[in-house]
Amino acid sequence: MVGTRTTSPAGGLSHRAWGRRSVDRIDHSDLAELVSDVGPAPLNVGVVVLLGAGATSDELVLALVDRLGRVPRLRQRLVTPPVVLGRPYWVDDDTFDPQAHLRHQVCAAGDTAAVLDVAATALTEPLPRTRPLWRVHVVSTPDGRPAALVLVAHHAVTDGVAGLWVLQRLLDGAGPADLPPADVLLPPRAPDLLLENGAALRRRIAGLPRALARLWQGGLELGPGPWFGTGAPRTSLNRPTGPRRRIAAVDVALAPLLAAAHRQGCSFNDLLLVATTSAMAQVLAARGEHPDRLVASVPVSGHPAALVDEPGNSVGAMLIPVPLTGATRDRVAAVARSTRARKVAARGSSSSLMVPAFRIAGRAGAFHWVTDRQRLLNTFVSNVRGPTGPLAVAGTPVLELVPIAATAGNVGVAFAALSAAGRLVVSVITDPDVAPETDELASRVGAELTAMADLAGA
Structure with a gap:
């Protein structure tokens, strides 16, 4: 069997696997963003969602946890193997908790300029490589009304176009509940990495x-x-x-x-x-x-x-x-x-x-x-x-x-x-x-x- 992913009925982790485990490596464009992240400010991207009156903070957080938790990539972390085993690859984070990726902040002024100051700080905070590479800041006014969402992800996770797809999973009417059950990426074995990396190397040489x-x-x-x-x-x-x-x-x-x-x-x-x-x-x-x-x-x-x-x-x-x-x-x-x-x-x-x-x-x-x-x-x-x-x-x-x-x-x-x-x-x-x-x-x-x-x- 060339490779398999396993899926639990609820989309959670399943540890049954047979044959070779599939390897979801980052591609060369993603890797370019990862290895370029060597400066004093991290290579993060994102979007600020400025909100009107509506949901309470609790209602907004419930929606965020449900919708963002359904996007497979946002439940995965990067593993960097030894060089001989090829490029980094994604595996499911079996300790994933969407709540751990949410931060709550009060914006004293409550205006756009103040929210953008929060966003600038969020943009420059490194994201731990041991966890899924994203974070959402829920920004509220002093009276507790949600004013904005600041979504930040490492550039290795997404570019602008693909990031827009993630944003649409957050918006009403985007149908996050219609996403298929998540494929589960189990940590691959070293022999599988060697075989897959060798095949990829031959393709690169040919090209x-x-x-x-x-x-x-x-x-x-x-x-x-x-x-x-x-x-x-x-x-x-x-x-x-x-x-x-x-x-x-x-x-x-x-x-x-x-x-x-x-x-x-x-x-x-x-x-x-x-x-x-x-x-x-x-x-x-x-x-x-x-x-x-x-x-x-x-x-x-x-x-x-x-x-x-x-x-x-x-x-x-x-x-x-x-x-x-x-x-x-x-x-x-x-x-x-x-x-x-x-x-x-x-x-x-x-x-x-x-x-x-x-x-x-x-x-x-x-x-x-x-x-x-x-x-x-x-x-x-x-x-x-x-x-x-x-x-x-x-x-x-x-x-x-x-x-x-x-x-x-x-x-x-x-x-x-x-x-x-x-x-x-x-x-x-x-x-x-x-x-x-x-x-x-x-x-x-x-x-x-x-x-x-x-x-x-x-």
Whole structure:
């Protein structure tokens, strides 16, 4: 028998197994996030769910425990075997208790800025590797009303698209009770790990020529500068980051921006890239710096659909140089051309080729040194499309979804966008010691997006 998983009638742990036990290893994209987590702030991602009036704290906690406890990945922990036994793998945590992953906090001010301060602290708290890699902060007002939920997971667990699927398991009407009984992942035996790792190694060797060809193609399309570390200009926003983060967010209507993108013959992501880098350029100008371009790293989802049926990372990345001079229309057009040219190469992730180098650098203690000095990129810009209809949790209306994501190395400013229910929320995530202008950046992004929306009627 090639491999089996065992399932108990109630979806709990069952210790009957026969033949070889299946091995649910993290893939190369997940491993890249795991081995990259070497900086002073952990590589966590998440979302802030701002709530209206509705359920009590007790009712909300009951819903959280029931719904999140039904997602198989959230009941599993990572095991890192010796190198000869291959990549880390998931097993069920037989001591799993959803309540242990919930934290209760009172937000003194009770406003969005105060909640985002709570989220920034939650984002920078490491998640124990001995337990499932997630946590939910239930944030209440001083009078006890639930004000927000802050969901945080390690980036090795999920990317933005797959994380949205986890979020939907939390929302009313998502059908968490309809999930099939959970497959149980028992700890595999060493001989099974050796056999499975040997087969995987043979597949990687067989695919090496193709991976090298894709890497070479990507290098040609990006140009020699970014691949060799000199493609992004030096700026004061690119200094080694520390353990602290600040988050600010701007909320704008989505429809005018989609109309502007259609009129320009570009994607909405192209508008977002120009708006965010323009905000950075204005802050840099106030510092006396005037680069002619900034380079943004943009994730390219490899998921086959807008939503997927399990967590995990399936993403490539492309580096997009964004010009900072010229008319807005011309800049948008230039970004659209770059995006179209590079998206195909980025979608074929070369992580299977790069992760071994990451692991070697990490073991040698050099990875953090390299990321603190890289000149590949100036910022990260991500965008995820969320649900379109009204949202609620345990009968409580969701007022806003605010994405939060890690920024690391010498990238002092990052942006995360999430569209849902006709609104677009763009989060600005900064190291306040590198970029104290967090609120100013958010304000300038909002102004740029408003100006972009005016393109629809021009």
